Amino acid sequence: MAITISDVARKAEVSKSTVSKVLNNNPSISAATKEKxxxxxxxxxxxxxxxxxxxxxxxxxxxxxLSxxxxxxxxxxxxxxxIMCxxxxxxxxxxxxxxxxxxxxMAFPGERAINSIRSRSADGLIIHGSAATQEICNLLIKENIPHIIIGHPVFRDDLCWIDTDHRGAGIHAASHICTCGYKNPVFIAGRQGDTISDMRLDGFRQGMLNRGIHFKNTNIIYTDNGMDSTYEMLKKSLQNCKFDIAVCENSTIAFETVRALKKLKMSISDDISLLTFDSHPFSEIIEPRPTVIELNMLELGAQAGRMMIQKLTNPSVLIQSYTSIPMLLQGETTRSTII
Amino acid sequence: MAITISDVARKAEVSKSTVSKVLNNNPSISAATKEKxxxxxxxxxxxxxxxxxxxxxxxxxxxxxLSxxxxxxxxxxxxxxxIMCxxxxxxxxxxxxxxxxxxxxMAFPGERAINSIRSRSADGLIIHGSAATQEICNLLIKENIPHIIIGHPVFRDDLCWIDTDHRGAGIHAASHICTCGYKNPVFIAGRQGDTISDMRLDGFRQGMLNRGIHFKNTNIIYTDNGMDSTYEMLKKSLQNCKFDIAVCENSTIAFETVRALKKLKMSISDDISLLTFDSHPFSEIIEPRPTVIELNMLELGAQAGRMMIQKLTNPSVLIQSYTSIPMLLQGETTRSTII
DNA sequence: CTGAAAGCGCTTACAG
DNA sequence: CTGAAAGCGCTTACAG
Known part of the structure; x- marks a missing residue:
C-alpha cells in the first residue's frame, strides 16, 4: 500500500497531528520539527x-x-x-x-453535472451558453447551486452570468480607425436583426459619435449571412461606394468583401483599408492578412473562472456582467501607424 | 448540514450497513427493506x-x-x-x-497531471500527443502510471498508445474510388517526406494493388505545404494530366486543387471528380462540396477511453495500436452510385 | 509548540 | 437477511 501520514509520523517520531500541521503550513510548528x-x-x-x-x-x-x-x-x-482553456x-x-x-x-440533459453538485464532488458549475437549458437554469436557482453561465440567458433574471460586450467591441473598432486617421468608413453588417451584428454596429456608431462624428446610415451595407449572396451583393454595392475603410462585421463577410474588391479591381491598398471582427473562421485565409478586432475568449473563460471562485467565497453576490474583451490583431489591411 | 446515511438509517429504522447495501445494490437485502x-x-x-x-x-x-x-x-x-469529446x-x-x-x-510541464495520480485523485492519464513530452513519458513508466497516449510516441517502446492508421485510410480511399468505377486517379500529395502524406499515399497504392491495379508514380503530384505555391504548381501540373479523379491528401490541397481546376476551366464534373482526406479546415468552403475521407476523431477518443479502463482493469496489458477509423462523407465531387 | 482523540460519511468483513 | 464495529487517511478543536 501507499505511504500514509501515519508512516511519516512514525518515522519522524511525532504525531499525525503534527505532520498534518506541517502539510498545511500551520505556523505553530517549530522550524526544527518542520524540517525533520x-x-x-x-x-x-x-x-x-x-x-x-x-x-x-x-x-x-x-x-x-458544462457544455x-x-x-x-x-x-x-x-x-x-x-473559453474552456x-x-x-x-x-x-x-x-x-x-x-x-x-x-x-438519465432524467434530463445535464443531470450528471447537477448530480456532481448534489453529491458534493464539485463545488460549482460553469455553464457554457450552449448547455444553459431552461431546465438546468431552474435547478440552479431551486437547489441554490453556485454557477456562472457564459452567455446571457433569457429565461430568468436571477442567474449569474457573464457575456461578451459586442457593443463595446464596436466602440473599440470605431475608436481605433479614428485614431488611425480614417475618415470615411463603410460598415458591412450582417443581416438586419442579427443580434451580434446589430450590437457591433450600434457600438460602432457610438464610438464614432464619441469622436464627434455622426455615422450615417447610408454608410451601412447589410448582408444576409449567405456567402455567395453576400459576394454578389457586395460586388454591386461597393463599386459606387466612396470609403477609405471597410469595417466587416465578421470574417465571412470580410472574406467575401475581399473577393468582391478583387473582382472590382479595388484591391486593398493605402486608399482602401479593411478591418474585420472575428478571426475565425476565415481571417487566416484572407489575402492580404486582415486586421482583426478579436474577442478574447480565453480571457472570457478566465473571468468566468475567477467569478466562480468569487461566488464560492461569497455565495450571495449576484454576478451579471457584460465584459468588454476586444483585442486588436494588426494585419496588413490597415495603417499600423497612428497619424 | 446535508443529509447523511445515518439520517436515512435512523428514519428507516435500520442500520447504516443496510442502507449502504441498498445504495450499492447488494443482493442480500430483502425486497421489503429495500423498498422501505x-x-x-x-x-x-x-x-x-x-x-x-x-x-x-x-x-x-x-x-x-492531459493536453x-x-x-x-x-x-x-x-x-x-x-478527441476530447x-x-x-x-x-x-x-x-x-x-x-x-x-x-x-511548478517543476515541469504536466506536473499537475502527474500529481493528481500521485495524490490518488485520478486513476489514470489519457495524454494527447501534444502533451506527451519525454519527461512525462519517462515518469509514466517510472511511477507505473496507467496511461494511454493518443499518438505514437517516438521516445520509447514500452508506452501504451493508440494512433490513427493513415495507411488504412489510404487503402479505404483507393477501395472506395475503385468501387465507384474510377479508373485513372491522380494522387495529389503533400511534401515528400511528410509522414502523414507518405502513409496515406502508401495505403492508397496498396489499396489499388488490392484491386489488381498498379498505381504508377507518374500519377502522383507532390506539393510543398504552401497554399500559394501549391496553387501555382497545380495550375501547371494539372493541365497536361489525364485523370478522372483527383485524390487530395488534405483539405488545403483540395482547396487549391479546386481553385486551379477552375482557373484551367476544368471544373468538377462527371468527368473530373475529387476526393479529399480531412474535412478541416477547408472542405466546408470548397465549392462544390467535396467528398471527404474523414478520420473519426471522436471515435479515436472513445477508443482511448475504453482502453484506459481496460488498462485499469488489467494493468499488465501493453496497449499499442494503430486504429483505422476512416469514414466517408459523401459530397458533390464524386459519383455516389456504385457502378 | 505538540499530541490524544474524535470526527468527516461512507464501506466491508464478520458474526449472528 | 441484518447489524455492530472497525477502518479508509486525513483534519481539527482541545488540552497540556
Missing part, C-alpha cells in the same frame, strides 16, 4: 491522499465546466473550447481542478 | 456524499485528459477537442469523470 518532518516526507516520497484530504476538509476544489460536447462541436464552435488556466492557477461534462443524464 | 429504505431516501432527498464514497472505497473514478491547453489551440487544433462520452458512459489538465506545473 519534511525530510521524512521527501525520504519516503510521501504524497497525501487527496481523496482523504478533501473528505476530511469537506471541500472538493473541483469545478464542472455541449456533441460530435463535431470542436469544428463548429472552437470558441467554446477557447481560459477557464482551465484560471482554475488551475487557483488550485482547482476542472471536470468537463456534456449534456449527459 | 428507498422510500426514505426519496423522502429525505438523500444523495450520498461521493467524496466519502470514493474515499471509503479507495477509488477515484476520475481520469485526467496542450494554450491560447489559440482551439482554433489551430480542433481535432484535439473532438470522444473521451468524455466514453468515460461518462462508464461512469467516470474526466478532468482536463494542461501542461501546468
Amino acid at each position: 518532518i519534511n525530510a521524512v516526507i521527501k525520504e519516503l516520497n510521501y504524497t497525501p491522499n487527496l481523496k482523504a484530504v478533501r473528505f476530511a476538509k469537506g471541500v472538493s476544489k473541483n469545478i464542472i465546466f 455541449n460536447m456533441n460530435a463535431n462541436i470542436a469544428y463548429s464552435d472552437p470558441h467554446m473550447f477557447d 481560459g477557464v482551465y488556466h484560471e482554475l488551475s492557477s487557483l488550485n482547482y481542478s476542472m471536470n468537463v461534462e456534456g449534456l449527459t443524464g | 429504505i428507498n422510500a426514505v431516501i426519496k423522502e429525505l432527498n438523500y444523495t450520498p456524499n461521493l467524496k466519502a464514497v470514493r474515499f471509503a472505497k479507495g477509488v477515484s473514478k476520475n481520469i485526467i485528459f 496542450n491547453m494554450n491560447a489559440n489551440i482551439a482554433y489551430s487544433d480542433p481535432h484535439m477537442f473532438d 470522444g473521451v468524455y462520452h466514453e468515460l461518462s458512459s462508464l461512469n467516470y469523470s474526466m478532468n482536463v489538465e494542461g501542461l501546468t506545473g
